[in-house]
Amino acid sequence: MIKIPYEHLLEKIKTTAGLTNEEIEGKLQEKMEQLSGLISKEGAAHILANELGVKSGQQESTLKITMLYAGLKTGEVVGKVIRKFDIREFTSGERSGKVGTFIIGDETGTIRVTCWHDQTKEMAPLQENDIVLIKDASVRENRGALELHLNERTKLVRNPEGKTVENIKQKSDAHALRKQIKALGEGDNNIEVMGTIVQVYDIKFYERCPVCRKRIREQEVGFQCPEHGIIKPEYSYVMNVYLDDGSGNIRVVFFGNQTQQLLKKSDDQLQIYRTAPEGFEKIKTEMLGELVKITGKVTKNQMFERLEFVAGNVETTINPEEEIRKLQKELEKGEG
Numbered sequence: 001m002i003k004i005p006y007e008h009l010l011e012k013i014k015t016t017a018g019l020t021n022e023e024i025e026g027k028l029q030e031k032m033e034q035l036s037g038l039i040s041k042e043g044a045a046h047i048l049a050n051e052l053g054v055k056s057g058q059q060e061s062t063l064k065i066t067m068l069y070a071g072l073k074t075g076e077v078v079g080k081v082i083r084k085f086d087i088r089e090f091t092s093g094e095r096s097g098k099v100g101t102f103i104i105g106d107e108t109g110t111i112r113v114t115c116w117h118d119q120t121k122e123m124a125p126l127q128e129n130d131i132v133l134i135k136d137a138s139v140r141e142n143r144g145a146l147e148l149h150l151n152e153r154t155k156l157v158r159n160p161e162g163k164t165v166e167n168i169k170q171k172s173d174a175h176a177l178r179k180q181i182k183a184l185g186e187g188d189n190n191i192e193v194m195g196t197i198v199q200v201y202d203i204k205f206y207e208r209c210p211v212c213r214k215r216i217r218e219q220e221v222g223f224q225c226p227e228h229g230i231i232k233p234e235y236s237y238v239m240n241v242y243l244d245d246g247s248g249n250i251r252v253v254f255f256g257n258q259t260q261q262l263l264k265k266s267d268d269q270l271q272i273y274r275t276a277p278e279g280f281e282k283i284k285t286e287m288l289g290e291l292v293k294i295t296g297k298v299t300k301n302q303m304f305e306r307l308e309f310v311a312g313n314v315e316t317t318i319n320p321e322e323e324i325r326k327l328q329k330e331l332e333k334g335e336g
Contacts, residue, residue, distance in 0.1 A: 066108035079104030195245035207233035
């Protein structure tokens, strides 16, 4: 049985019972004291929810994206399609099938939706900005991110009557902290840096499973995915540059989507360089001296004992007036 996460349970108590965070905290402490410390705060929260008539295991009829968690069997989720990817066919041993994905968003966040086999027929007519209602899907975790997976019981409705989504909260909506490169530290997340590209490396291509998108390597029997068996691979890529902002420099890592943002090229255009890498030499030279703004996180490369910046979002069109205003605000904060 999947337990509702502690944070989600507190939110349900707060919204259903109309209590403030301070009131909830007080009641939890009181409950733990009554039981002489023989219960955890999470256990106390479940008892409190039961006493207040908050059904911790019951799913709301309509869930916001921020309320989803791994293992949940959803009631219904309503979102706006903000990106749709091609449906792909795959072969795994003697089995074959189709998989398709698209991304939806609502006022609380975004999530990837994965459709399998016959369910891809349901997503085929979808277009960006369509509203979709998804009922009875399951929530899974894939490489640290949540995904909605459709199954034979799932109902997907395109543009249902009476359902709307206003402003979509993108991950980038959260304010990123601007830092100089010299001030970056291991573990820094949602950080914005701006600097000049001073060194560019070749794009590195690698094979991955077209179903789960995990990296795979060639075996004696061919390319094999631990989960999906022998399979024809697709190719993804990673790219590195050095960025300098005057205070220091750092190696920046760009994966698939971020490489597309940096180079302003589609996946099909980038795949050309896998078999004709010489065509990338001119682009490497043209990129030197380019000013870019990148939001991401700082990690430590254990092999080389150095900090690296992993790109999450890339902006290549810089507005000087906006940057001046941002710098003035930072200076005012410092003076305050």
